[in-house]
Amino acid sequence: MDIPKVELHSHLNGSIRNSTLKDLLTNLSVPIPRTLQNPELEESTRTLSECFEIFPLIHLAVSTSSALRRVVRETLSDFESDNVIYLELRTTPRTLDSGSVGKREYVDLVLSEMKKWVEDKGTRLIPRLIISIDRSRGVEEARENMDIAKELFKMGHDYVVGVDLGGNPTKGTFKEFKGLLEEVRTAGMKVTVHAGEVDNLEEVNDIVAFRPDRLGHFLCVDDGVWEKMEREGGDIPIEVCPTSNVMTLGLEGLGQHPILERLVKEGYPVSINTDDAGVFNTKQSLELYRVAETLGLNEYTVSGLVWGAVDLVFEGNRRTRARVARDVMKGIKGILDKLERQEQGGT
Ligand SMILES: CNc1ncnc2c1ncn2[C@@H]1O[C@H](COP(=O)(O)O)[C@@H](O)[C@H]1O
Numbered sequence: 001m002d003i004p005k006v007e008l009h010s011h012l013n014g015s016i017r018n019s020t021l022k023d024l025l026t027n028l029s030v031p032i033p034r035t036l037q038n039p040e041l042e043e044s045t046r047t048l049s050e051c052f053e054i055f056p057l058i059h060l061a062v063s064t065s066s067a068l069r070r071v072v073r074e075t076l077s078d079f080e081s082d083n084v085i086y087l088e089l090r091t092t093p094r095t096l097d098s099g100s101v102g103k104r105e106y107v108d109l110v111l112s113e114m115k116k117w118v119e120d121k122g123t124r125l126i127p128r129l130i131i132s133i134d135r136s137r138g139v140e141e142a143r144e145n146m147d148i149a150k151e152l153f154k155m156g157h158d159y160v161v162g163v164d165l166g167g168n169p170t171k172g173t174f175k176e177f178k179g180l181l182e183e184v185r186t187a188g189m190k191v192t193v194h195a196g197e198v199d200n201l202e203e204v205n206d207i208v209a210f211r212p213d214r215l216g217h218f219l220c221v222d223d224g225v226w227e228k229m230e231r232e233g234g235d236i237p238i239e240v241c242p243t244s245n246v247m248t249l250g251l252e253g254l255g256q257h258p259i260l261e262r263l264v265k266e267g268y269p270v271s272i273n274t275d276d277a278g279v280f281n282t283k284q285s286l287e288l289y290r291v292a293e294t295l296g297l298n299e300y301t302v303s304g305l306v307w308g309a310v311d312l313v314f315e316g317n318r319r320t321r322a323r324v325a326r327d328v329m330k331g332i333k334g335i336l337d338k339l340e341r342q343e344q345g346g347t
Pocket of ligand 1: 055167168169248
């Protein structure tokens with residue numbers, strides 16, 4: 001799908017190129033694990049627990065300012081090459097350079113590298129930042145992250161658009177972080193929450209009751225959850241990450257995805273995303289292609305999916321939103337023109 005696209009669920013460090021990860025680990029003299037050596041294994045083995053074994057390794061590799069800068073630049077370039085024109089990257093602040101770079105500096109570094117990349121490239125890609133909480137790291141760390149987010153947001157930083165609750169879903173509870181998320185929401189920030197990655201209906205119901213602006217994944221849900229959502233305010237947009245979902249749920253293919261077909265057929269507000277483009281060896285156009293192939297969608301319907309996601313961006317600036325909508329619309333018009341020409345040629 002070469003039309004201009006928006007990407008709304010993408011973890012910065014999870015987007016690291018495999019080649020860069022190997023390179024950084026080699027420089028640190030850290031042995032390269034088997035799953036990173038064989039490209040076939042790279043694609044086939046990423047269960048949820050394996051993912052959460054890979055992230056510490058990525059964090060070890062990306063433990064210096066220069067490595068982080070490199071990952072930011074390469075990630076933006078990769079999305080740009082895939083014709084993504086609006087990208088909400090998310091990341092969890094952490095310390096770098098053996099502790100001499102603090103969490104706030106980590107975020108500043110990401111932001112300044114994004115800005116510099118945009119200025120150097122003169123690109124039409126609009127990158128934005130969502131600041132994450134890693135639920136496995138406790139409330140104190142989460143508070144630090146949310147304080148950074150609020151401070152940047154209050155300063156009017158144009159790149160910082162929202163916050164996220166993510167991390168290993170088998171660790172921690174949503175309830176622990178609810179108060180903090182309430183606070184950032186009151187401060188005016190948008191909130192997205194990973195929900196239902198593992199079977200925990202009680203937690204999914206708590207998250208739905210909180211009514212975040214968007215939900216990530218939303219896989220292990222039952223009819224009661226949908227009914228509750230309907231009763232208590234209606235659809236909450238869902239960030240679907242097809243390949244990631246197939247792998248972490250251990251499905252045989254996307255045809256087994258628990259909610260994808262229903263969401264697309266019902267015209268539910270969804271966005272299709274990569275999650276961790278490096279870890280899952282993917283890109284957005286591939287994700288859209290896989291969705292189209294599985295559900296038998298034509299280019300016209302897939303364009304509709306891309307168009308629908310434009311509505312779900314966290315960007316607060318009206319003009320920027322209009323620019324994204326215009327660029328996506330132009331791309332869709334190109335597809336419609338092409339389909340029309342094909343039809344005319346065929347008659
Ligand atoms: C597979 N689905 C997922 N579910 C939940 N959290 C995930 C995730 N994929 C990534 N992360 C979160 O993002 C971090 C890596 O990027 P950053 O260091 O923040 O840039 C992981 O450590 C995890 O906390």
